[in-house]
Amino acid sequence: MTTVPNHAPVMADVAKVAGVSHQTVSRVINGMPNIKESTRQRVEAAIKQLGYRPNTAARALVTRRSSTIGIISTESGLYGPTSIHRTVEDAARQAGYFAGSVSLSSVTAESLTDAIDHLMRQSVEGIVMIAAQYEALDVIRHQDPGVPLVVVEGDLTRARFAVGVDQHQGAYEATSHLLGLGHPSVSHVRGPLEWTEAEARRQGWEDAHRDAGREPGSLHLGDWTARSGYEAGRRIVDEGAAGAVFVANDQMTIGLMRALHEAGLAVPDDVSIVGFDDSPEVEYLNPPLTTVRQNFHEVGRRAIAVLHAAIAGEDDDLPRLIEPELIVRSSTAPSGRRP
Numbered sequence: 001m002t003t004v005p006n007h008a009p010v011m012a013d014v015a016k017v018a019g020v021s022h023q024t025v026s027r028v029i030n031g032m033p034n035i036k037e038s039t040r041q042r043v044e045a046a047i048k049q050l051g052y053r054p055n056t057a058a059r060a061l062v063t064r065r066s067s068t069i070g071i072i073s074t075e076s077g078l079y080g081p082t083s084i085h086r087t088v089e090d091a092a093r094q095a096g097y098f099a100g101s102v103s104l105s106s107v108t109a110e111s112l113t114d115a116i117d118h119l120m121r122q123s124v125e126g127i128v129m130i131a132a133q134y135e136a137l138d139v140i141r142h143q144d145p146g147v148p149l150v151v152v153e154g155d156l157t158r159a160r161f162a163v164g165v166d167q168h169q170g171a172y173e174a175t176s177h178l179l180g181l182g183h184p185s186v187s188h189v190r191g192p193l194e195w196t197e198a199e200a201r202r203q204g205w206e207d208a209h210r211d212a213g214r215e216p217g218s219l220h221l222g223d224w225t226a227r228s229g230y231e232a233g234r235r236i237v238d239e240g241a242a243g244a245v246f247v248a249n250d251q252m253t254i255g256l257m258r259a260l261h262e263a264g265l266a267v268p269d270d271v272s273i274v275g276f277d278d279s280p281e282v283e284y285l286n287p288p289l290t291t292v293r294q295n296f297h298e299v300g301r302r303a304i305a306v307l308h309a310a311i312a313g314e315d316d317d318l319p320r321l322i323e324p325e326l327i328v329r330s331s332t333a334p335s336g337r338r339p
Contacts, residue, residue: 009050017046069307070119071101072112073130078224079251079279080197080294084130084152087300092128095304100124107131112139120145126307128152132164132196148310150303155196156320161310163303163320167197170292170324171204174246174274177290177326179212182335183244183272187217189232189256191224191248201248201276217242224248226255233259236271243271243335250275250282250291257285268333278327287330298322 015025020039027035028043046052069092073085085101092099100122102115112131119127125147129136132153140149140159151159155167178186188205191198202219209216220235222228229252236242237259247253253275257267265271267287275282278293302318309316 009052011052013050014043014046014052017050018042067096068098068100068122068124069304070116070122070124070127071099071130072104072115072119072127073101074104074107076224078249079277080249080296081130083296084299084303087296088128088130088152088303089300091300091304095308097125097304097308104131107133107136109135109139112136113143116143116145116149120147125311126150128303128307133194134196135194137196148307150307150310152299152303153196155200158196161306163299163306163322164197165294165299165322165324167200167324168204168207170276170294170326171201171246171248172208173204173324173326174276174290174292175205175208176212177328178244178246178272178274178332179208179214181244181272181332184335185209185214185217186244186246187220187236187239187242189220189222189229189245189247189252191222191252193221198248205246217244222248222252224251226251226258228252229255230259232256234263236260237263237265244273244332245271246274246276248276250277250279250289253282253289253291254285267331272332272335274326274332283329285331290329290332291327293325293327295322295325 011022011025015022018025020043024039025043028040071085071088073081089099100119102118104111104115116127127145127147127149129149130152137151137158140151148161150161150163153162153164156162175186186205188202190202206216218239220232222232229247233256236245245256247256253273256273260267260271267273275289275291278291282289282291299322305318306316
């Protein structure tokens with residue numbers, strides 16, 4: 001029986017337990033070819049038994065790879081981008097990468113260029129950018145960082161490598177659900193003009209009306225916050241005609257529901273509402289919110305899969321656009337429900 005050393009294990013300990021040379025252990029760790037499968041398995045078993053952790057700096061010298069990627073995101077605090085950032089980091093770790101992050105307080109051409117330059121100085125092998133503003137996409141169109149760059153957003157035409165949830169489809173299904181309940185039209189509280197995802201959701205709302213042969217309801221501009229949803233809600237109340245509203249994110253929906261409550265309007269008896277994101281708290285609103293769920297875990301997994309394949313110079317076979325899911329709860333009801 002091989003004894004486990006009472007010090008932090010080194011490569012020589014792995015070699016001794018596996019019954020191979022120091023050089024063979026190094027070749028297995030660094031993924032070198034032409035090693036017998038039985039030998040590889042013995043070395044991997046010894047690594048696991050000893051709890052050996054390879055020296056990543058030394059490994060980088062051998063493989064000429066840093067095993068590091070960069071993540072660029074914004075300091076928005078919004079549920080969607082924050083969730084994607086977390087899932088990208090998790091997926092990167094599971095794929096064997098270290099992830100260095102740069103959070104931007106504002107998205108400008110200068111801040112994005114600086115962020116890319118900062119990550120490149122860390123010898124990253126690739127970059128994931130979680131910033132779907134138009135200005136961010138314009139920057140990457142005109143700049144080649146020298147490594148693969150994957151954009152996380154829902155329009156695959158705007159970048160060479162892109163992964164995201166189908167925002168148009170989610171909005172289309174949300175609006176169609178409300179029209180299918182007999183509401184003659186649906187008002188919409190959209191997100192900021194500079195966000196591509198907000199525009200895709202607006203287009204989905206509009207296209208659902210067109211395909212149903214209906215005229216869209218009123219359109220109101222928001223900025224993703226509950227306050228902007230509240231202000232839009234007050235305008236909708238003043239109009240006096242909205243029986244259904246599709247809101248571009250759940251946070252604005254919370255503000256909208258407050259405005260309706262203050263006006264003495266009940267959800268869904270007077271106004272049916274659908275949100276977007278399925279953030280954790282909306283299941284516990286009164287009433288629980290019908291919303292569009294985005295699979296952020298799958299977004300992160302596919303973003304890293306696409307990046308990994310691009311780094312290796314290979315083609316991945318994963319669909320880049322992920323289908324959303326409409327989660328129907330109690331905030332929507334047939335038109336004319338109140339007697």
